[in-house]
Every structure is written in C-alpha cells, then in structure tokens.
Amino acid sequence: MKKAVFVLLVGFGTVFFGFAFRNRGVSWMDQALWETKNPFRIVLCVTEDLRTSMAVNFELKEDVPGFVEYRLSGETLFSRSETREKTVRVGTTQVYFRECDLLDLLPGTIYEYRVGGGDQVSEIYRFKTMDPDPSAVSFLVLSDPQGSDRLDYETFANNVLRVINDSGKSPDLAIITGDVVNRDESRTQWNWFIQSLSVIALEIPIAISIGNHETGSFTDPQIRSIEFSGYFHFPLNGPVYQTFDTVEGDQRLFDFDLGKTFSFDAGPAHFVAIDSEFLNNPLDEDNFGIFSQWLETDLAPHSDDWVVAFLHRGPYSLHYDSQNVKDLVVPLLEKYGTDLVLSGHDHRYSRAVYFQDRMVDLSALGSGGLNDYSFGEGTTYLVGNSAGVKFYDHRDDNDTQVAFRYDEKNPVIPWVEITGSSIQVTSYMVDRSDWVTFYPDRVSVIDTFVIRP
Numbered sequence: 001m002k003k004a005v006f007v008l009l010v011g012f013g014t015v016f017f018g019f020a021f022r023n024r025g026v027s028w029m030d031q032a033l034w035e036t037k038n039p040f041r042i043v044l045c046v047t048e049d050l051r052t053s054m055a056v057n058f059e060l061k062e063d064v065p066g067f068v069e070y071r072l073s074g075e076t077l078f079s080r081s082e083t084r085e086k087t088v089r090v091g092t093t094q095v096y097f098r099e100c101d102l103l104d105l106l107p108g109t110i111y112e113y114r115v116g117g118g119d120q121v122s123e124i125y126r127f128k129t130m131d132p133d134p135s136a137v138s139f140l141v142l143s144d145p146q147g148s149d150r151l152d153y154e155t156f157a158n159n160v161l162r163v164i165n166d167s168g169k170s171p172d173l174a175i176i177t178g179d180v181v182n183r184d185e186s187r188t189q190w191n192w193f194i195q196s197l198s199v200i201a202l203e204i205p206i207a208i209s210i211g212n213h214e215t216g217s218f219t220d221p222q223i224r225s226i227e228f229s230g231y232f233h234f235p236l237n238g239p240v241y242q243t244f245d246t247v248e249g250d251q252r253l254f255d256f257d258l259g260k261t262f263s264f265d266a267g268p269a270h271f272v273a274i275d276s277e278f279l280n281n282p283l284d285e286d287n288f289g290i291f292s293q294w295l296e297t298d299l300a301p302h303s304d305d306w307v308v309a310f311l312h313r314g315p316y317s318l319h320y321d322s323q324n325v326k327d328l329v330v331p332l333l334e335k336y337g338t339d340l341v342l343s344g345h346d347h348r349y350s351r352a353v354y355f356q357d358r359m360v361d362l363s364a365l366g367s368g369g370l371n372d373y374s375f376g377e378g379t380t381y382l383v384g385n386s387a388g389v390k391f392y393d394h395r396d397d398n399d400t401q402v403a404f405r406y407d408e409k410n411p412v413i414p415w416v417e418i419t420g421s422s423i424q425v426t427s428y429m430v431d432r433s434d435w436v437t438f439y440p441d442r443v444s445v446i447d448t449f450v451i452r453p
Ligand SMILES: [Fe+2]
Pocket: 179, 211, 212, 213, 312, 344, 345, 346
C-alpha cells in the first residue's frame, strides 16, 4: 500500500471508523454516520482531472456568498476560493447551493478543506488528489440507494461503511448508477441521501449517472433535474442540444444535460456518464444526433485505453433492458472498444459480455472462463443490485441471457480496480441476520472477475 494512501486511510478512519469501532455491536455504524451530520451537505465530485483539481458542492442556510478554504495537510493558513451560486427549489424550499472547483492542486497530495458563507463555517475535512502518473484507480459501484425513510438511508450508509471496513481498501472514488432518492421533490429524502453519502463523499469524490427517480416527464419542468444539479457538481463537458420539439410541450432546455452526461479520466481509465433518461422514449432524433456525435468525439481518443461507461438504464439485464440503449448506444460503445458498462435500475445483480447483440461464450475465451477472460471485442455489462434496501422479484417475461446472476435480496457492492493490465471486479454482498436488524452481520464475496486486454 502506498504511503499516501495509508495516510488517507488513517485520516478517513479517524473521522468515520473511530465512531464505527467504538460503537460496534450496539448501533455502530449509524452513530458514525449521523454524528457527522454534514449540515452543509458537502459532496466532493469528480473533475476532468483528479490529479490537480477537486469539485466541491454544498449548501448554505442563507443566501450569502459562499467559500471553500483549503490548505496542504499540516499547514496553518487556508487559501480561499469563491463559489458559484445556484439557488434551487427542492420541494417547497429554496436551497442556496454553492459549487466550486479547486484548481492547480498538487498531485498525490492530501488537502484539508472547509466550506462556509457569512458567519457559518464547516468542520475541516480532507481529500487526496490522485498521483501524478497514477498506475491504478479503484472505485466502489453503488446502485439504487433510494429509500423512503431514514432507516433505508442509514442501511445504505452502513452497507458502504461495512464493505470499506471489511475489505481493508480505500477507494479513489465512488460511482453511483442513479436512483439516489425515491421522490425527487422530497427535500427530506435528498437530505437523508446526502447524509448517508457523507460516509464517503466528504473525503472521496463521487460521480453519478442520473436515474429515473431524479427525473421528471418530458413535459414537466422537473425534466431539467434541477435538484440533481443543485446537490451535485459534475463536469460540464457534455452535449449541448438544440430546441427540443419532438414532444409537444417538451420542457428540456438546450443545456439541461450538462453535469448529467459527462466524462473524466482517472488513472489508466476513461469514464463516461450517460443520462439514460435522455434516451428514453420518445426520442428527439436531432438531439440524439448531437448526443451520438458527442459520445463518438469523447470516446475516439480513448480506443486504446480502458473505458468505463455508466448509466442508470442498461441494455442487458434481468429485469429492465432499455431498448434504446441497446439499439442506439451499444453500437457506439462497441465501436470504440468500451470495456465495462455499469448500470442500475434492475435491483438485481448480473453480468455478461455482449458483442453485436449476442452474448459471448466466456468459456471459449481462454482458461479463466467466466472469471478471467481476455478478448479483442465485446463489452462487459455489470448490473448492480441495490446497495441499499430495494430489491426486485424474479420476472419471467425477460429472456435476456446473462453469464452470472445473483438473485438473493441482499445488497451488493462491486469494487473495481483498474491497472494498465486489467480490470478486476470483486463484488461484496452485505448480509444481515434478519430484516428487523439493519446492521450488517457479515460481508462476503459473491462474484469476482478479471478482464484483460
Ligand atoms: Fe430506476
């Protein structure tokens, strides 16, 4: 383990695991979570270059200018960065969100930071920039943490903490494949989600592909997903559309997808987040042309790199295949050699390799078979089970083939590690003794596989 990573782990543990270990056996992880509170609802978000920058999103209680102060770990004086205002109505509440990009940071360096505005200032937290020439990147995949009450979100947070704790590893980032709340107009649910997300997002950047539960219908102004844009600040490098006119009364604006479809690099991999709600029927053909051109332009320079795409609705899954994703996006992903596609929406864990709409027989690809394979063509599709509490039953009318499936109603959290020579996925199942008890009893590996060039 690299020294700097170890230092981060120690710092991370001081904030979170200190509570965790102290309370183990009683209510050990919910204390860790809810005692942190995160009243500013700070979320660290990915940037286009995590070696030299970090995005910070938070909210203030009143409409005053915000700031982020940061310093090298161990130093005394802070530098201050001003923030951009974005006041958003969440339910019936005006929320004074602020966002900021910390730029020109030193690679491979631990920073301390705090946020504030007026006479308010947060506690001090810390993050680490990626190494100058990172040979690897590791991340958690969290699907569909949506819930309806506080215990649902506590459970989600407990699951994440328990997997981090038991695996003994520290992720560089976390990718969430959408549906983070059940009701996008519920300020309470958003707050619970951000509270639960605080177990990672105060110190590790996250990236989210927006889900249907954060999105309204095309004729609803909510389609612009203003709450999502309020709570998060992802790279604004996605497609910019023309007027939407296929659907009468379509409320989408030319820039509605900025921060929802985006890309970034981390370690030896290129990542692209896709707003799959944009692709849901009915499709605006002209704007799909803009999207596909954007995707091709984004992917083309990375055909020799590891490429990870993530979106809420996936093309090959046990419950909810998305035909538009399958017909319109998969050919583009295949054309540029996308290696791994992460999706949610299904609430059932599965994986398969597909090429030209046919499942690849992994047993024919070298001696490793299902769990260790190498090929020139084909894309691995990993569909997340919920990382929280919501699971679906079997459905018999979907005949999609998958190579591996996990049908139990237990949370699953895949851990992905990408180096120059492989993508390694280890999927952890979080088990509890019964459904009355929401504190996890144990963590075990239900699936592991390696993709090689
Ligand atoms: Fe969904």
